[in-house]
Amino acid sequence: MLEIKNLKASVNGNLILKGIDFTVNEGEVHAIMGPNGSGKSTLAQVLAGHEAYDVSEESSVTFLGQNLLELPAEERARAGLFLAFQYPVEIPGVSNAHFLRAALNEIRVSRGLEELDAIDFEDLLKEKMELMNVPATFAERFVNLGFSGGEKKRNEILQLAVMEPRLAILDESDSGLDIDALRIVSEGINLLRSPQRAFILVTHYQRLLNYVTPDFVHVLYKGRIVRSGGKELALELEERGYDWIKDEVMAAA
Amino acid sequence: MSTVKDKQDLKKAHYVSEWSRIPLNGDPIWLKQLRIRGAHLFRDTEFPNTRMEEWRRTNISIINNTSYRSTPASPPIALTQKAVEPFFLKNPAATELVFINGRYNKTISRLPALPEGVAAGSLRRAIQSPLARVVKTHLGSCLQARNAYTALNTAFLQDGAFVYVPKNILVETPIHIIALTIPGQEPSAAYPRVLAVLEDGSQASITTHFVSLSEHQPYLANAVEEIILGPNAQLDYCRLVEEKAQGNHLATAEVRQDQNSRFNGFMAVLDGNIVRSQVCVELAGDGAECQLNGLYLNDGHRLTDTQFSVLHSRPHGLSRITGKGILDGDSKAVFLGKVYVHPDAQKTDSRQLNQNLLLSERASVETKPQLEIYADDVKCTHGATVGAPPQEVLFYFRSRGISEAAARGMLTCGFAQELIEEAPTHAIREYLSAHVLAKYAPKEIR
Numbered sequence: 001m002l003e004i005k006n007l008k009a010s011v012n013g014n015l016i017l018k019g020i021d022f023t024v025n026e027g028e029v030h031a032i033m034g035p036n037g038s039g040k041s042t043l044a045q046v047l048a049g050h051e052a053y054d055v056s057e058e059s060s061v062t063f064l065g066q067n068l069l070e071l072p073a074e075e076r077a078r079a080g081l082f083l084a085f086q087y088p089v090e091i092p093g094v095s096n097a098h099f100l101r102a103a104l105n106e107i108r109v110s111r112g113l114e115e116l117d118a119i120d121f122e123d124l125l126k127e128k129m130e131l132m133n134v135p136a137t138f139a140e141r142f143v144n145l146g147f148s149g150g151e152k153k154r155n156e157i158l159q160l161a162v163m164e165p166r167l168a169i170l171d172e173s174d175s176g177l178d179i180d181a182l183r184i185v186s187e188g189i190n191l192l193r194s195p196q197r198a199f200i201l202v203t204h205y206q207r208l209l210n211y212v213t214p215d216f217v218h219v220l221y222k223g224r225i226v227r228s229g230g231k232e233l234a235l236e237l238e239e240r241g242y243d244w245i246k247d248e249v250m251a252a253a
Numbered sequence: 254m255s256t257v258k259d260k261q262d263l264k265k266a267h268y269v270s271e272w273s274r275i276p277l278n279g280d281p282i283w284l285k286q287l288r289i290r291g292a293h294l295f296r297d298t299e300f301p302n303t304r305m306e307e308w309r310r311t312n313i314s315i316i317n318n319t320s321y322r323s324t325p326a327s328p329p330i331a332l333t334q335k336a337v338e339p340f341f342l343k344n345p346a347a348t349e350l351v352f353i354n355g356r357y358n359k360t361i362s363r364l365p366a367l368p369e370g371v372a373a374g375s376l377r378r379a380i381q382s383p384l385a386r387v388v389k390t391h392l393g394s395c396l397q398a399r400n401a402y403t404a405l406n407t408a409f410l411q412d413g414a415f416v417y418v419p420k421n422i423l424v425e426t427p428i429h430i431i432a433l434t435i436p437g438q439e440p441s442a443a444y445p446r447v448l449a450v451l452e453d454g455s456q457a458s459i460t461t462h463f464v465s466l467s468e469h470q471p472y473l474a475n476a477v478e479e480i481i482l483g484p485n486a487q488l489d490y491c492r493l494v495e496e497k498a499q500g501n502h503l504a505t506a507e508v509r510q511d512q513n514s515r516f517n518g519f520m521a522v523l524d525g526n527i528v529r530s531q532v533c534v535e536l537a538g539d540g541a542e543c544q545l546n547g548l549y550l551n552d553g554h555r556l557t558d559t560q561f562s563v564l565h566s567r568p569h570g571l572s573r574i575t576g577k578g579i580l581d582g583d584s585k586a587v588f589l590g591k592v593y594v595h596p597d598a599q600k601t602d603s604r605q606l607n608q609n610l611l612l613s614e615r616a617s618v619e620t621k622p623q624l625e626i627y628a629d630d631v632k633c634t635h636g637a638t639v640g641a642p643p644q645e646v647l648f649y650f651r652s653r654g655i656s657e658a659a660a661r662g663m664l665t666c667g668f669a670q671e672l673i674e675e676a677p678t679h680a681i682r683e684y685l686s687a688h689v690l691a692k693y694a695p696k697e698i699r
């Protein structure tokens with residue numbers, strides 16, 4: 001469903017993604033790991049359509065048969081792409097419920113579905129909140145305002161559950177969570193797994209992958225995928241760190 | 254060649270001649286004297302102009318240069334209650350006092366029963382009642398903001414709204430004053446006046462709603478509100494300025510608070526050409542608290558000027574000033590939060606914040622805190638922001654499928670809504686929310 005070819009992106013003239021290739025098929029879970037500053041969030045943001053990044057003419061990204069790079073961010077979301085942010089922003093004055101209803105209805109309208117009225121949405125939100133195990137107070141609180149780091153991450157997963165995308169990119173949704181919250185978030189992700197839905201999990205920790213088993217693990221380093229493998233690769237990284245991979249990259253250069 | 258001074262004199266002569274035609278109607282001597290004092294002060298005071306510090310950023314020469322006629326006592330068309338009902342609060346229990354060009358109209362007001370001893374109605378009637386003593390004591394008693402226009406309001410004082418709550422009485426239903434301006438064929442001025450006196454330990458909620466039924470004629474609503482709170486009294490006060498596009502508005506509220514009293518003020522400027530919304534509070538007793546919230550929604554070429562000042566005269570006072578503005582088009586807003594802490598006012602706790610959301614690059618804001626602190630053991634903070642919605646926030650919306658235009662609408666409504674939550678009564682909050690939604694929300698998210 002997602003095919004990335006030679007993806008190069010720069011910001012203010014600095015090349016950050018230096019040619020990335022990989023393919024995600026329906027139902028798959030891909031983990032992307034890598035040291036700080038290697039470009040993981042940049043990849044996520046570029047896929048979501050952030051305009052701060054200049055994408056090279058040579059690059060191509062196809063998502064469900066469409067040229068993703070041509071679409072503005074909102075149309076990517078409507079096409080079924082979702083990004084859970086590493087640092088979700090706070091939106092004073094806009095309640096979670098209001099925000100999510102607006103988002104869901106935009107997506108429904110773009111798919112030719114009826115808009116949900118406030119009452120139907122209320123039911124849907126309640127169901128999703130129970131499913132994702134978030135406190136009932138989330139609905140009326142302003143989006144992320146005054147949320148703890150962990151609450152923000154859980155709120156992103158709640159949004160994911162409401163929006164039901166085809167491809168979900170989770171940028172460190174597991175960082176900053178205590179053990180209980182991590183279990184809740186992972187269970188949420190597992191509940192949302194389906195043969196039609198794919199995940200890209202950006203993470204630093206094997207912890208998450210113990211709960212959500214990836215089909216593929218990629219290591220991103222200095223803007224390139226330097227190694228790909230199965231779930232054992234994550235275990236190996238957990239044990240040995242990144243130095244051996246860095247050394248290999250150095251030796252190859 | 255006529256000089257500025259000559260021109261001013263001409264304008265003043267116009268008002269003085271209008272003034273000389275005020276019918277006397279058996280007014281008591283003290284009221285006539287009060288009017289004469291107003292007329293004197295008016296004649297001896299320069300029109301507000303940008304050479305004056307308080308008016309430096311607010312040019313009202315358009316108002317100064319217009320010779321407004323006094324609005325007729327009875328409007329050309331006979332108004333029914335139906336015509337004014339759209340302005341009523343969505344709360345059937347509310348007292349609805351209708352004033353047309355500053356004069357009380359009892360037949361189209363709605364007057365549910367109020368607790369024993371509470372007065373809500375006309376100043377003119379009160380003067381002829383046992384409450385005359387209260388009116389005489391307080392009317393015109395606390396004019397901190399003396400300028401040519403507040404003086405003019407007093408010079409033309411013939412009627413107004415009067416609310417009186419006796420000691421320890423709690424008025425649970427809101428009192429809504431509808432100040433309706435209906436100008437004549439020429440540019441006309443109305444002089445609405447409000448006097449509210451809350452005795453010791455009493456409590457009430459009052460809203461003054463400035464509106465007009467005129468479609469084209471230019472006018473000026475020149476309003477003065479005086480509010481006196483006894484010890485431990487509590488007042489929720491809301492002022493909604495919703496003038497027509499060709500209507501200018503100058504409003505000055507004077508609030509005098511005795512010890513441990515609480516004033517919760519919400520001043521919203523929704524519409525009107527040039528609107529100056531001023532509130533001057535004196536915390537005259539120990540431990541008095543006031544909250545002044547100002548919301549202004551500007552667009553087109555409109556100008557709003559919000560001036561909130563708090564004079565802390567006694568210890569343990571608390572003041573909270575918050576201004577929020579949304580500016581579109583070529584509009585301009587001025588915001589000034591002024592806090593004066595007297596040497597006796599130790600343990601003062603004062604905060605002010607002004608936030609402005611710019612929806613257009615041509616709109617502008619001038620915001621300034623002014624603190625004068627003469628006591629040493631006080632806490633005073635201030636802050637101001639002016640800006641457009643941040644790109645990162647807009648991107649977050651877009652990443653959820655919400656277009657940038659819809660995102661801006663939601664953010665704008667949310668920005669206003671945060672302050673609207675602070676408005677005193679439910680009906681007012683609903684009214685303001687609906688207004689903001691209709692103005693800023695993209696259709697699909699309403």
Ligand SMILES: Nc1ncnc2c1ncn2[C@@H]1O[C@H](COP(=O)(O)OP(=O)(O)OP(=O)(O)O)[C@@H](O)[C@H]1O
Pocket residue numbers: 011012016034035036037038039040041042043052086
């Ligand atoms: N908008 C931007 N402006 C300037 N530099 C940027 C921008 N976005 C990313 N970078 C730079 O690009 C590099 C990659 O950053 P990125 O956030 O993608 O790393 P990451 O792999 O997500 O790291 P972490 O594990 O710390 O989250 C860093 O050097 C970062 O400073």
Ligand SMILES: [Mg+2]
Pocket residue numbers: 040041042086171172
């Ligand atoms: Mg990152």
